[in-house]
Amino acid sequence: MEADSSTTITTVTGSSDRSPDPTGNGGAGRSGRTGRTGRRGAPVPPRPGRSPALSTGISRAAARIGAFAVCQAAVIAGFGLLITGPAREFWPMTAEDAAVEALEDARTAALDTASTIASALGDTSTVVGLTLLACLALVLIPRLPQWREAVFLAVGVSLQSVIFVLITASVDRTRPDVERMDDSPPTSSYTSGHTGAATALYAGLAVLVLSRVRAPWRKPLAALLLLLPLLVGLARLYRGMHHPTDVAGGLANGALSLLVVGRAVLPGHSWVGRLPADAMDIAVAAAEERPAPAQKRLTVIVNPTVTDEATQEQLRLVLAQHGYRDTPFVATTAEDTGGGQTAEALRTGTELIAVCGGDGTVRAVADALAGTGVPLVLVPSGTGNLLARHLHLPLGPAEALAAGLTGEPRALDLGRIEGDGFPAVHFTAMAGAGLDATMLEETSDRAKSVLGWPAYVLAGAKGLRTPRMRLTVRLDGGPELRRTARMVLLANIGTVQAGAAPVPAAKPDDGLLDLAVFDPRGAGGWLRAAGVLLRAKRRATGGPDTRRTDTDGGRTPAPPRSAPGDGGPVEFHTFRRAELTFARPQPREIDGDPVGPGLRLTAEVRPGALTVMLPARER
Numbered sequence: 001m002e003a004d005s006s007t008t009i010t011t012v013t014g015s016s017d018r019s020p021d022p023t024g025n026g027g028a029g030r031s032g033r034t035g036r037t038g039r040r041g042a043p044v045p046p047r048p049g050r051s052p053a054l055s056t057g058i059s060r061a062a063a064r065i066g067a068f069a070v071c072q073a074a075v076i077a078g079f080g081l082l083i084t085g086p087a088r089e090f091w092p093m094t095a096e097d098a099a100v101e102a103l104e105d106a107r108t109a110a111l112d113t114a115s116t117i118a119s120a121l122g123d124t125s126t127v128v129g130l131t132l133l134a135c136l137a138l139v140l141i142p143r144l145p146q147w148r149e150a151v152f153l154a155v156g157v158s159l160q161s162v163i164f165v166l167i168t169a170s171v172d173r174t175r176p177d178v179e180r181m182d183d184s185p186p187t188s189s190y191t192s193g194h195t196g197a198a199t200a201l202y203a204g205l206a207v208l209v210l211s212r213v214r215a216p217w218r219k220p221l222a223a224l225l226l227l228l229p230l231l232v233g234l235a236r237l238y239r240g241m242h243h244p245t246d247v248a249g250g251l252a253n254g255a256l257s258l259l260v261v262g263r264a265v266l267p268g269h270s271w272v273g274r275l276p277a278d279a280m281d282i283a284v285a286a287a288e289e290r291p292a293p294a295q296k297r298l299t300v301i302v303n304p305t306v307t308d309e310a311t312q313e314q315l316r317l318v319l320a321q322h323g324y325r326d327t328p329f330v331a332t333t334a335e336d337t338g339g340g341q342t343a344e345a346l347r348t349g350t351e352l353i354a355v356c357g358g359d360g361t362v363r364a365v366a367d368a369l370a371g372t373g374v375p376l377v378l379v380p381s382g383t384g385n386l387l388a389r390h391l392h393l394p395l396g397p398a399e400a401l402a403a404g405l406t407g408e409p410r411a412l413d414l415g416r417i418e419g420d421g422f423p424a425v426h427f428t429a430m431a432g433a434g435l436d437a438t439m440l441e442e443t444s445d446r447a448k449s450v451l452g453w454p455a456y457v458l459a460g461a462k463g464l465r466t467p468r469m470r471l472t473v474r475l476d477g478g479p480e481l482r483r484t485a486r487m488v489l490l491a492n493i494g495t496v497q498a499g500a501a502p503v504p505a506a507k508p509d510d511g512l513l514d515l516a517v518f519d520p521r522g523a524g525g526w527l528r529a530a531g532v533l534l535r536a537k538r539r540a541t542g543g544p545d546t547r548r549t550d551t552d553g554g555r556t557p558a559p560p561r562s563a564p565g566d567g568g569p570v571e572f573h574t575f576r577r578a579e580l581t582f583a584r585p586q587p588r589e590i591d592g593d594p595v596g597p598g599l600r601l602t603a604e605v606r607p608g609a610l611t612v613m614l615p616a617r618e619r
Helices: 058-084 093-105 109-120 124-140 147-170 193-212 218-238 244-265 279-289 309-321 339-347 359-369 386-390 397-405 435-442 445-451 454-463 522-542
Strands: 298-302 329-331 352-357 376-380 408-419 422-427 430-434 469-475 480-485 487-491 513-518 570-575 577-586 588-590 598-614
Touching: 058 147, 058 244, 093 218, 093 244, 109 218, 124 147, 124 193, 147 193, 147 244, 193 218, 193 244, 218 244, 298 309, 298 339, 309 329, 309 352, 309 397, 329 339, 339 359, 352 359, 352 397, 359 376, 359 386, 359 422, 359 598, 376 386, 376 397, 397 598, 422 598, 430 435, 430 469, 430 577, 430 598, 435 487, 435 588, 469 513, 469 570, 480 513, 487 577, 513 598, 522 570, 570 577
Parallel strands: 298 329, 298 352, 352 376, 376 598
Antiparallel strands: 408 422, 408 598, 430 487, 430 588, 469 480, 469 577, 487 513, 513 570, 577 598
């Protein structure tokens, strides 16, 4: 659950702006029951998708972090005053000097070098730099930005630093009376700032590795990360910079900082994300305040491999807030990725389907809904989420569901595709052959879980070594076009992740499909292809419509945007029906799912075959 991509669930129970509800329905007090008032005192209904049970809770979490941080600083500082005051004449404090002197006597050139390296792992510049890089990676690399994890790491490191400054100002302790191998900063020996910073950084990374990575090497990596703060602390003792209790105080400061911040922001067990006992009552009360729309029988098709229980609980609260109680959640399986569940829901009279999963799940559900007129609510939870991105829908599951429930139906096209080796199916985004299919086949589930969509880019780089294909293309019964290509795309939409637009003019509601033939040669050819795509994207977003309209008002394919046989790196066509025949079996994919190599692809458009619920602004 990410802070920017899902609505976090909390409650305002016990806060100053909520009064008890004698009805026993959970009560929303002034926050939920009475609502806001406008300039003239008229009530303003709550915004769709929001309620006291579906609020961010940031201020509450920040207040708790602050309160616990004060207690943490007081406890560690109190321990420091104890060991420098009443307890300084008792063991083990009386043995600390002897321990540091023994380490001084054990110094060797090799240990000096090792301690220099270990101590550098806790330097301010090292910790700040690694924290910044880790936070940038958490935000930019994963399949969905991991804002909560980035905040956990950044705030954890910062909090221990603030508490370290408070403690050193409160506890005045001289450094050990031995030869010190580093310059002595003008701060108290208690606590060890290097050790505290290293604990917050490396132990924080270990927590993220254990919670986010599913690879078998995650435990050894986490153990190594947890070992680093101990090595830093030992190096500080060896170099004569601290007493053992100073290092212990640093370890405690870093660990407690992570514990406090983790409880506040990490998903699943956090103060911010914890479900209140009366959350469902609060959501229902919020729904009762607004005029109830006509309710339809709704079924949620959910892919459990990409949608955890916490996210599903959020979705249930959003449904309850909009008046949908006891909505069935039907899980997909490896054998049935959504089509069978959707067909069964239609047989039982479902009038609205919400699909929570990735592109493959959306494709399977859309295939079963094609031509039925039953609306679909998109709840993106996968790696690509191509259709949701193209439609500019929220990428957070809770926000996307709320937007769909309050949206309006819009008819979109589907592509119907068949080939040797697989039956005819529908696709919502893109299908293709060549490099893109190779890229999808070569990307492991482990790489996708760790890196997100950039894993496809790495796999695509390997596919550049494969030979180009030879194929013939027949569009709408016209003459055959003979081509060589690295890949071909049959597109219902034009954009993919990171704003890239491999088929810029493709639109899901124009009654046409688009064909893109990529045949760049060498690095210069790929640069030329990028230039063609950028220019085509500008034309598609701001230029005139390049497609012709025939005399009876229907749409007809525009002529090729690159002249046949001109050797251009990218060639575009539009069509209603396309037949592609390959000289050799080629890898193929449909909406991101490989379907095996083959010699043929036949695709045709089904105008308006899928109805999707979209916010009014998207119309």
